[in-house]
Amino acid sequence: MTDPAAGSKPQRSRPDKTMSMREAIAAHVTDGATVALEGFTHLIPTAAGHEIIRQGRSDLTIARMTADVVTDQLIAGDCVRRLISSFVGNSTAGSLGELRRRIESGELRFEEYSHHGMICRYLAGAQRLPFYPLRSYAGSDIPSVNPDIRKVTSPYPASDGGAEQIYVVPPLNPDVTIVQAQRADRFGNAQIWGLTGIQAEAVYAAQRAIVVVEEIVADEVVRSDPNRTAIPAHAVDAVVECPGGAHPAFVQGYYDRDGEFYREWSRISGDPERLRDWLDEWVRGTEDHHEYLAKLGTQHWDLLAAGEAWSEPVNYGRRL
Structure with a gap:
């Protein structure tokens, strides 16, 4: 810290917000909470959903613009009482068996909006509008x-x-929003490229926020490219490093979409007994997401590798 007597202002220390996935979910997701899980097409916080199932959270309201595979898994894990969503489905691959069964049986309360309606709810929530x-x-x-x-x-x-x-x-103000991003520093400044979705608005609308990233990088990396910081540290309560955390979705620049998994999911979720067995083996039967990926196998993961397509650097300029 700089000596104030030397003529410079002292630098305030910033809190390190890094946590394990287990710690972050235990600290910020409680039974009965409203939990937003956002990420559009890529950057879907699947690993966070799995940890919610492992910890046995229940009676949740899940808000997700595109209720997809991770939503189906959370419902099958007996975590969800109410769903707030617009699009519902296993994108390009079929239906969500458990979600459909529970809506049709009346076990799951479903509040339907359009995509734009969900965006407007987050905007109202973020701006604290009525x-x-x-x-x-x-x-x-x-x-x-x-x-x-x-x-x-x-x-x-x-x-x-x-x-x-x-x-x-009406506004949507989740108790906690969980989003995925490519990278962040240890303070929670999260950077996104590719489709950005509604992550920032969903974070600002919430009481607390967890950001899951592929990697935690040095402060200098984030400062060197500030325009990619979609979510600033002051809005973040926990940052979790979890490589591969969006699988079977993709993360732009890190890995591709697992189309084989999505096609297989329609068959898995269509059979209630097979679905229960899958959850017991792949989610409850694994210690964490690292073990989940190890079970998936390096050969399968190698097929999802993303090729390189680098962005050109820009000159932000500095005082000489």
């Missing part, structure tokens, strides 16, 4: 199945001078 207006529900039947999608009268006159009715959605 609601967020959107036009895209005009002509849709989604409001008929979701009473929380409502209409208000605009305080401003329409172009024809009349009073305009517009749809609004």
